[in-house]
Amino acid sequence: MRATRLVTLLLLLQNRGRMTAGQLAQELEVSVRTVYRDVEALGAAGIPLYGEAGHAGGYRLVDGYRTRLTGLTADEAQAAFLAALPGAAAELGLGEALAAAELKLRAALPAELRAHAGRIRERFLLDAPGWYGDADRTPHLSAVAGALWERRALVLRYRRWRAPEEIERRVEPYGLVLKAGRWYLVAAAPTGIRTYRVDQILGLRTLDEEFTVPDGFALGAYWTGYLADFRARLHTGEALVRLTPEGARRLGVPAAGEGWTQARIPIESVAHAHGEFLRLGADIEVLEPLELRARIAETVRTLAARYAT
Known part of the structure; x- marks a missing residue:
């Protein structure tokens, strides 16, 4: 709309001072001829702006003029x-x-x-996603956000990690969370408030049904509790290990001088700890559990045999 463009042009000049017609055209994504017409319209409306000719010229507002057209939609x-x-x-x-x-x-x-x-x-620049892996594709994010703004219920077709892997569920979207470059939907489901990865939504349809978020629900408080519960479920085991000073540093364990440090480390599972501890190479020795120690020893023997040739 032209009215919106005129206001934007005015605010650009107020924020940045002198700007050429070409610079304004680039910012507004219009032709230079359109900028000329818009400047004439602002002048006719009584806005005190003027043009300066020459290589360093351009349009600017009279010193001291400030518009109050700063209300946000x-x-x-x-x-x-x-x-x-x-x-x-x-x-x-x-x-x-x-x-x-x-x-x-x-x-x-x-x-x-x-x-x-x-x-x-x-x-300063905030770059939320992690280093490794491409950003998740979230084709349904805008539709989820639209239902969230309008407080409309959704029917999701969703892919999860356990059987049945594909489910359909009616939910009431309470909030969206961006965590480490990945979007999560917090929504009320038949079994209570649940969290869904938006990139795992296979399809959805927005219902005409409106809903009301319960009094007392706070997205920030819910997410804090969700993360605490997730971490509690994540680290259900423990390993007794010996670490070199470098190994202690990499695991964030206080080192006991220049020698080896013995510590108990929370682990998610034997399989997960096997991969994570192998990353430390010779800077770690697993003492317990014996199943984890035996699995790492078998992997080391296999690698030694493979690289011996």
Whole structure:
């Protein structure tokens, strides 16, 4: 809409000072001719801006002029809370709203704070996903987010790790969590509040049924409890090990001087610990459980025989 574009042009000049017609056209994704027409329209509306000719010229507002057209739309307000994660905002379909919200927030700041915000943006970057592995494909994320905003129930076709691997379930979406580059849906299901990986949703349909989130439910508190329960279920066993100073450092265990350190380490399972401890090579010796020690010893013998040739 032209009205939105005119406001954006005005805010760009207020935030950045002098800008050429070409720069404005690039920011607004329009032609230079359109920028000329928009500038004329703003001037006719009484906005005190003027153009300067020459190589270093451009358009600028009269010194001291500031617009109060900085109110945020609903989408922009939602996007503002995702300002630290522009990739996440884009995945939720709020990329353009985030850009507009940021522009309006910067316009509302005093000049010295705008400069400070700009320096922060130049010097700090939050990159949430981990190093290894491609980002999960989440084709249904926007639909899930839409149902979440509108408080609409969903029917999910979902893939899980245990049998039956594919299920269909009606859920009421309470919240979305971005953890280490992966999206999780927190939703009420027939068996209680459950957590679903969004990339494991095979299909969905949004129902006309509206729902109400129970009083007292807080997404942050639920997620904290979920993580604590997950960790408690994850580490159900224990291993007694000896570690070199390097092994202790890599496992985050306080080292007992320059020699070996004996410690008890929580483990998820023998199979999982087998792979994790092998990464430490000669910096670890497993003493207990005997099943884990025997499995590692067998792997080492196999490797020794393989590389002996």
